[in-house]
Amino acid sequence: MYKxxxxxxxxxxxxxxxxxxxxxxxxxxxxxIPFHVPGHKQGKGxxxxxxEVFGERVFQLDLCSGLEGIDDHSQPRAVLxxxxxxxxxxxxxxxxxxxSNGSTQGNYxxxxxxxxxxxxxxxxxxxxxxxxxxxxxxxxxxxYVNPEVDEELHIAHNVTAESVEEALIANxxxxxxxxxxxxxxxxxxxxxxxxxxxxxHNKPLLVDEAWGxxxxxxxxxxxxxxSAGADVxxxxxxxxxxxxxxxxxxxxxxxxxxxxxxxxxxxxxxxTSPSCLLLASLDVARMQMATEGERLLSIAIExxxxxxxxxxxxxxxxxxxxxxxxxxxxxxxxPTRLSVRVVxxxxxxxxxxxxxxxxxxxxxxxxxxxxxxxxxxxGDRPEDLEKLVVxxxxxxxxxxxxxxxxxxxxxxxxxxxxxxxxxxxxxxMSPREAFFAKHETVPLEISTGKVCAExxxxxxxGIPALSPGxxxxxxxxxxxxxxxxxxxxxQGPEDPTLATIKVVAEG
Ligand SMILES: Cc1ncc(COP(=O)(O)O)c(C=O)c1O
Numbered sequence: 001m002y003k004x005x006x007x008x009x010x011x012x013x014x015x016x017x018x019x020x021x022x023x024x025x026x027x028x029x030x031x032x033i034p035f036h037v038p039g040h041k042q043g044k045g046x047x048x049x050x051x052e053v054f055g056e057r058v059f060q061l062d063l064c065s066g067l068e069g070i071d072d073h074s075q076p077r078a079v080l081x082x083x084x085x086x087x088x089x090x091x092x093x094x095x096x097x098x099x100s101n102g103s104t105q106g107n108y109x110x111x112x113x114x115x116x117x118x119x120x121x122x123x124x125x126x127x128x129x130x131x132x133x134x135x136x137x138x139x140x141x142x143x144y145v146n147p148e149v150d151e152e153l154h155i156a157h158n159v160t161a162e163s164v165e166e167a168l169i170a171n172x173x174x175x176x177x178x179x180x181x182x183x184x185x186x187x188x189x190x191x192x193x194x195x196x197x198x199x200x201h202n203k204p205l206l207v208d209e210a211w212g213x214x215x216x217x218x219x220x221x222x223x224x225x226x227s228a229g230a231d232v233x234x235x236x237x238x239x240x241x242x243x244x245x246x247x248x249x250x251x252x253x254x255x256x257x258x259x260x261x262x263x264x265x266x267x268x269x270x271x272t273s274p275s276c277l278l279l280a281s282l283d284v285a286r287m288q289m290a291t292e293g294e295r296l297l298s299i300a301i302e303x304x305x306x307x308x309x310x311x312x313x314x315x316x317x318x319x320x321x322x323x324x325x326x327x328x329x330x331x332x333x334x335p336t337r338l339s340v341r342v343v344x345x346x347x348x349x350x351x352x353x354x355x356x357x358x359x360x361x362x363x364x365x366x367x368x369x370x371x372x373x374x375x376x377x378x379g380d381r382p383e384d385l386e387k388l389v390v391x392x393x394x395x396x397x398x399x400x401x402x403x404x405x406x407x408x409x410x411x412x413x414x415x416x417x418x419x420x421x422x423x424x425x426x427x428x429m430s431p432r433e434a435f436f437a438k439h440e441t442v443p444l445e446i447s448t449g450k451v452c453a454e455x456x457x458x459x460x461x462g463i464p465a466l467s468p469g470x471x472x473x474x475x476x477x478x479x480x481x482x483x484x485x486x487x488x489x490x491q492g493p494e495d496p497t498l499a500t501i502k503v504v505a506e507g
Contacts, residue, residue: 010085015290020071020283022084024276027069028060037064037273037419041470064278073098073274074267083283090290091216091235092226095259098282099234103210104130105266105342106234106250110178110206112265115170118430120174122167124417126156126425126463128178128208129381129455131433136271136468139432143171148329153320153341154370156421156463156506158189161197168201178206183224184366185373186211186337187330195229198296200293201380205229210227210236210248212334212434214377217293220301223333237285240336240377244281245460265403288378296378298337304336304376306387310339316345316396337367338375342393343370343411345399350487351409352395360391368458368487382480409487420433425470429504434469438505444480447472450503456484456491472503 013019028042040046051059065073069078080098088096099105107130115121118137123131125144131383135142145163147156164177177198182188185454191207196204207225209215213235220438225233231253237243255263288296312320324330342352353367366373374388427450429437439453449471456466465473467481480498484490490498 005487010082011359013082013086015086016289017086018280018283018287019086022062023065023079023279023326024063024280025064027067030069030088038062041057050253051212058277061277061280064273065276067280068185069153070276073279074272076142080279083279083286087249087282087292088251088287090286091224091249091251094254095252097250097252097263098274098279099248099270100246100252100278101248101270102130102238103208103234103236103248104245105250105270106210106275107208108134108189108269109129109250109262109265110136110208110232110234111135112141112203112269113205113262114176114178116175117432120171122164122174122177123161124180128184128210129457129464130182131178131208132455133462135431136435139430140175141430142427143167143174144424146424149327150324150326150327151420153324153339154343154368154421155183155185155187155339156325157183157187158331158333160329161193163326164194168197168203168356172201174203176204176206178208180208180210182209182211182222182334182337184211186293186334187324187369188212188332188334189329190331191225191228191230192223199229199256204231206231207233209233210239211337213239213249213335214289214293214297214336217289218297218301219294220335221297224333226251226253232262238284238376239340241413242281242288242378243285243286244275247278247282249282249284264343265293267476268315277298300336300376300378300380303380303382303385304338306320307376307389308335309340311340311392314393314396316399317342317392318344322424337414338374338376338388339371340374341371342396344439346398346410347399347403347406348409348411348486351403351406352411355395355403355406356391360387360395362388362391369483369488372486411486422465422473422475425466425473425476428471429469431468439502440505441500441502444477444498444501447501447503448474448477450506453502453504454494456490456498457492458488458490472501 034041041060045054045475071078083393084096111134121140124147126147145159145167149156194203207230209225215221233251236248238245238247309317347369349372352372353364356362364372365375452466452470455464457464
């Protein structure tokens with residue numbers, strides 16, 4: 001039997017322990033007759049079709065929070081409190097909250113806790129769409145800061161300390177600064193300097209660290225947000241560690257944050273039935289990192305570094321590494337993220353994404369116009385990286401004459417000019433005002449000058465090209481048309497073909 005003890009002093013619990021996971025397993029072993037949700041009654045009611053594939057165990061463990069022995073997610077007092085305490089210690093927080101609705105939930109909670117209706121918050125323009133959705137929910141007024149754009153890689157990196165300082169000086173009434181670091185491509189900003197700047201203005205620094213859940217556990221990775229001075233941050237455990245999909249954590253330092261307020265915001269936006277499977281996976285993922293994270297991450301870093309240098313021996317493709325540190329908006333890079341620039345092969349990243357999937361059995365994390373991105377994690381093996389390097393080399397060597405099925409996806413001449421990342425549009429209204437305003441649907445072609453009423457984001461990476469409240473420009477319409485022609489998948493708008501767009505009705 002797993003040993004469960006929910007009432008001991010928190011200081012006596014070790015990082016080797018997994019109190020929440022153990023309690024869940026213990027509950028199942030006790031074999032109660034379940035007259036409670038979920039309706040499948042620990043698997044007895046599920047169709048054999050799903051049981052055959054998923055197995056029985058997963059249904060036995062699929063319990064709801066609040067049962068005696070496995071604690072109450074909305075008010076943890078025993079094993080979940082212990083598990084969250086261990087996570088807080090491992091990450092260097094005063095309090096950690098386990099999230100079962102992804103980092104999206106963490107971003108909503110950060111925004112809603114620090115910034116109410118009509119209040120200003122400083123945000124990078126390339127923030128993830130979950131942050132824009134958080135602005136719609138909270139009614140906050142974004143003060144966008146432009147990230148530094150790397151034209152060579154066609155990637156928006158981070159904002160600089162100088163641009164954050166300028167925004168703080170120009171907006172002394174802003175309630176907080178919310179940054180995204182690292183970016184989807186694993187590029188970190190100078191969080192330490194920015195934290196000092198933000199704190200010198202007496203404001204809290206909130207960080208969407210969805211792509212940095214491993215940073216706290218290896219010295220060769222960028223400094224973690226909390227260690228650099230962030231007051232609150234979200235870490236996407238499921239993205240690069242071993243938590244189940246949708247499992248994430250919100251970490252809080254209490255000097256500039258009101259725990260009770262954050263807690264109540266979390267309760268508003270989260271399901272009242274969080275999956276115990278997800279919470280248990282967070283507990284074990286933390287234990288795994290705290291006890292053997294450095295060793296496991298060393299292997300992942302070495303695999304990625306080796307693959308990077310072999311990819312860079314191949315003509316026509318390029319995977320950036322530490323040499324880009326020091327470029328505007330690049331304070332550090334995560335060596336486990338392999339972003340490969342493929343545009344010089346004549347194909348867009350979207351085309352290479354499909355070729356790799358259909359002809360080499362390789363699935364990328366993300367593709368954009370110029371690049372494809374691969375995550376290397378503690379789950380990868382040398383043979384996986386070997387196959388990736390061989391596939392990329394084979395593709396690059398044959399890109400000029402093979403792949404006739406993808407000829408329509410060749411970029412042709414002049415694409416660089418057509419696809420230059422557009423300038424930030426004017427913010428005519430707050431995202432919430434525009435989202436809920438009386439609207440009309442017009443052809444994209446004639447939308448120039450109108451105020452956008454929906455999120456228009458290329459997916460991945462889910463960074464909005466247009467957000468609600470922004471005035472549509474000709475440059476943006478041309479850019480979106482060029483992206484569509486290159487095969488991009490647009491997320492957010494009601495019409496995903498973008499033949500039409502929802503705008504705020506005039507008059
Ligand atoms: C920077 C960033 N923040 C937040 C999110 C949302 O995370 P989740 O999918 O866990 O809700 C994503 C998802 O890709 C992301 O890239």
